[in-house]
Amino acid sequence: MADVRGKNNYKIVLLGEGRVGKTSLVLRYVNNTFSDKQQTTIQASFLSKRINIGENTCNLAIWDTAGQERFHALGPIYYRDADGALLVYDTTDTESFAKVKNWVKELRKMVGQEIVLCIAGNKIDLDKERQVEKSEAEEYAASVGAYHFQTSAKLGKGIEETFLALAKKMIEQRQENDSRQSARRSGGNAPILVVADDTSNGGSGAASGSKACNC
Amino acid sequence: MGHGAMAAAGTANAVRMAEARCRSAIMEAMAEVEKMLRMLPLQARERRVGMRQRCSWERDSAGDNSGEHAMMGGVQREEKGEQQLTMAVTLACLPVGGPLMWANCGNALKKKAEDESGITYPALLAFRRPPQSNTFISEIERDLGRTLPGQRGPRGEEDYFSSEEGRSRLRNVLVAYSTFNPTVGYCQSMNFLAAILILQIDEEEAAFWVLATVVERILPMYYHRSLLGLSIDQAVLKDYLCAEMPAVCKKFEELSCDLSFVSTNCLSWDCVNRIMDILLHDGDAQILLRASAAVVKLMQNKILACKTQEDLLMVLKPKEGTLTLEKGKAIEADQLIKVVFTALPPIPDLPQRRALLDQSFRDKLRFSPHIQLAPCPIAGI
Numbered sequence: 060m061a062d063v064r065g066k067n068n069y070k071i072v073l074l075g076e077g078r079v080g081k082t083s084l085v086l087r088y089v090n091n092t093f094s095d096k097q098q099t100t101i102q103a104s105f106l107s108k109r110i111n112i113g114e115n116t117c118n119l120a121i122w123d124t125a126g127q128e129r130f131h132a133l134g135p136i137y138y139r140d141a142d143g144a145l146l147v148y149d150t151t152d153t154e155s156f157a158k159v160k161n162w163v164k165e166l167r168k169m170v171g172q173e174i175v176l177c178i179a180g181n182k183i184d185l186d187k188e189r190q191v192e193k194s195e196a197e198e199y200a201a202s203v204g205a206y207h208f209q210t211s212a213k214l215g216k217g218i219e220e221t222f223l224a225l226a227k228k229m230i231e232q233r234q235e236n237d238s239r240q241s242a243r244r245s246g247g248n249a250p251i252l253v254v255a256d257d258t259s260n261g262g263s264g265a266a267s268g269s270k271a272c273n274c
Numbered sequence: 275m276g277h278g279a280m281a282a283a284g285t286a287n288a289v290r291m292a293e294a295r296c297r298s299a300i301m302e303a304m305a306e307v308e309k310m311l312r313m314l315p316l317q318a319r320e321r322r323v324g325m326r327q328r329c330s331w332e333r334d335s336a337g338d339n340s341g342e343h344a345m346m347g348g349v350q351r352e353e354k355g356e357q358q359l360t361m362a363v364t365l366a367c368l369p370v371g372g373p374l375m376w377a378n379c380g381n382a383l384k385k386k387a388e389d390e391s392g393i394t395y396p397a398l399l400a401f402r403r404p405p406q407s408n409t410f411i412s413e414i415e416r417d418l419g420r421t422l423p424g425q426r427g428p429r430g431e432e433d434y435f436s437s438e439e440g441r442s443r444l445r446n447v448l449v450a451y452s453t454f455n456p457t458v459g460y461c462q463s464m465n466f467l468a469a470i471l472i473l474q475i476d477e478e479e480a481a482f483w484v485l486a487t488v489v490e491r492i493l494p495m496y497y498h499r500s501l502l503g504l505s506i507d508q509a510v511l512k513d514y515l516c517a518e519m520p521a522v523c524k525k526f527e528e529l530s531c532d533l534s535f536v537s538t539n540c541l542s543w544d545c546v547n548r549i550m551d552i553l554l555h556d557g558d559a560q561i562l563l564r565a566s567a568a569v570v571k572l573m574q575n576k577i578l579a580c581k582t583q584e585d586l587l588m589v590l591k592p593k594e595g596t597l598t599l600e601k602g603k604a605i606e607a608d609q610l611i612k613v614v615f616t617a618l619p620p621i622p623d624l625p626q627r628r629a630l631l632d633q634s635f636r637d638k639l640r641f642s643p644h645i646q647l648a649p650c651p652i653a654g655i
Contacts, residue, residue: 068584077462078416096423096436101463103535105591107584120584127413127462129499136532 067117069229071222072138074162075147076155077126080181083212084147085123088222093213100125103137112226119226131165138166142229143175145221148196150180150209151188156196163203173236175228176205179221184211372551377475379554380483383490387454395479398450410452410459418445421465428476435469443472447482454486461497464489470550484554493559500639503559506631508534511563514621515570522570522577529583535590536566540597544607552611560621561614568613569597572605 073081082097082104089108103124110117122137124130138144146162148155159178166174178200180191193209200207206224210217387393418441427434434440447468452459467488471481489496495503512533516523526533541549545565552561570577573589576599580586590597596604621627 068582077413078420094423097420098423099417099420099462099465101466103591105587107588118584120587125462129461129501132501132505133534136534140530 067115068120069117069142069226069233070120070122070140071143071145071225071229072122072124072141073145073147074124074134074138074166075126076149076152076158079126079147079149079152079155080210080212081126081145081147082123084145084179084181084210084218084221085121087212087215088218089121091215093215095213102130102133108222110223110226112223112230115230117226117230119222134165135169138170138174141170141174142233143177143225145225146176146178146205147181148178148191149182150191151182151185153190156180156191160199163205167203172204173232175225175232176203177221177225177228178205178207179217180207180209181212183209183216184213373474373476376471376484376550376554377477377480379557380480380485380487383487384483387486393454395450395482398453398482399446401453410456411449413460413462414445414448414452414465417462417465421469422473425469425473428473434473440472443478443481444468446478447472447485450482451485451489455490457499458489458497459499461499461501464497470546474547474550488554492553492557493562496559502632502635502639505635506628507559507563509631509635510621510624510627511536511566513627514563515567518567518618519570519574522574525578525580525586529580529586531583531586535587536570540591541569541610542596542604542607545605545610548607548611558624560624563621564614564618565610567618568610569605571613571617572599572609573597576600 073085075081077099082100083093085106086092086094086097089106100123103122106121106123108119108121110119122141124134124137144162144166146159148159163176166176178196180193180196183189197207206221206228208217208221208224210221212218384395419436421435421444423435424433425435426432427437427440431437431440435444444465448460448464451464451468464485468481468485471484472478475481475484493503495501496507497503512523515533515536523533549561549565553559576589577586580589598604
């Protein structure tokens with residue numbers, strides 16, 4: 060699959076309950092725009108963004124999907140051969156966090172250990188209405204080997220960091236896979252040690268990292 | 275008018291009545307045909323398919339209409355006089371189209387529900403919903419503010435679905451439907467369908483019955499929890515595309531891209547209304563499949579020029595805006611309909627294909643115990 064997308068191309072799929080802000084996150088990230096009146100996404104849509112990481116330029120192919128559960132039946136064509144998944148919940152909605160947990164289970168079962176997972180708690184601008192505690196979400200993310208970030212598509216907070224961390228990890232993961240493949244197939248589970256860092260860590264990484272170009 | 279109701283009714287009586295109406299209307303209309311065909315060639319052609327299925331007598335009555343045949347400017351020349359008569363029927367039976375025809379499409383189901391089950395729209399609205407349907411209500415609420423933002427209302431109101439009236443109509447129609455058929459409940463994209471119907475028909479109850487007709491009968495199982503109908507038709511579409519445009523099919527395979535990504539949800543408002551017009555008139559999803567194929571046909575060069583999966587996806591799935599042709603030109607309704615009816619054949623053996631796929635898809639679904647394939651418990655449809 061990787062050759063179809065090219066050597067430096069990485070596929071990310073966005074998953075999560077409806078109206079948690081998946082589309083808004085992508086649009087903020089790719090176009091730096093935000094609208095309070097974002098339309099419901101039907102089935103899925105696609106955007107791409109080119110970023111520089113260190114000396115490498117890589118291309119992120121981002122799939123934005125519909126949130127409603129019944130569309131999950133169509134999910135596999137979106138997350139199959141994805142390098143990373145961004146699982147989004149709404150920090151003001153406990154139920155949406157529960158849906159993230161379902162997605163983690165499904166992805167681990169269907170795609171395996173090699174897909175890089177990142178969880179984003181969106182809408183932190185609505186802090187007064189918060190229902191999901193940061194510590195709880197971080198703890199969960201750590202337990203499943205996923206990154207965790209807090210974001211606000213509205214304020215443009217935490218989003219660069221989220222995608223940057225995801226991208227770095229996907230690159231690492233692919234290098235690991237390549238070297239493992241060349242050094243003969245290894246038997247055990249893919250060793251993923253993901254540090255569930257908090258935003259400040261990811262944030263400083265993004266600040267010192269290279270700037271993303273517009274595409 | 276009245277033909278729209280018939281399309282949904284499918285009862286022998288309605289067919290007889292409509293045929294009688296068509297028969298007398300056609301005699302008067304024949305004289306006008308020449309003039310009208312010149313004015314409305316595309317509209318005439320777009321009605322053709324459904325009429326052909328429904329007015330079974332047309333074949334017997336088809337005479338020599340070489341005059342009109344020549345009028346069509348080479349289009350469908352290979353077909354017999356039947357074609358022209360169909361167009362005449364079309365013009366005679368459907369002088370209105372649009373909102374009135376749309377509204378009539380719901381009448382048959384409304385009558386059936388009221389007569390057989392005593393279900394009325396006000397009763398559905400007043401129904402005290404069992405707790406398990408609360409999910410539908412919260413899903414509907416989630417989408418209310420996210421449906422056609424900025425769209426003008428039926429009487430030119432600004433941002434209609436943010437207004438009290440627009441929002442409440444949309445909510446009512448969707449909540450009533452989730453009560454009417456809880457095995458479907460609410461499926462995202464029904465919000466757009468309901469909104470389009472409300473805008474066109476401008477009457478809440480009529481919009482509801484048309485929505486119910488589309489979901490129950492015209493696109494059966496499309497919106498069902500299993501998305502069974504949709505999955506089947508997507509498979510049909512793939513075969514059709516591969517038969518009609520093998521090069522495109524090969525390109526999709528080469529770039530490891532699923533053909534179901536071809537969708538019509540990025541078309542202009544005009545295109546959507548025209549497609550809806552035909553959908554409601556024909557009473558079958560075939561137009562959706564053929565319109566999707568027509569989009570691919572129009573975009574063929576752009577698609578074949580793609581070198582990577584990403585190129586192809588950017589062409590087919592633009593996040594914002596509508597699908598475009600070369601030089602960024604939008605697809606126009608006339609252009610799309612013309613391709614549907616002149617450059618692409620009808621889908622052969624559609625019912626048989628669907629039936630075959632239905633069984634295999636159901637077999638797969640049996641392994642998902644949470645998906646019920648039971649029919650609608652309330653309306654018994």
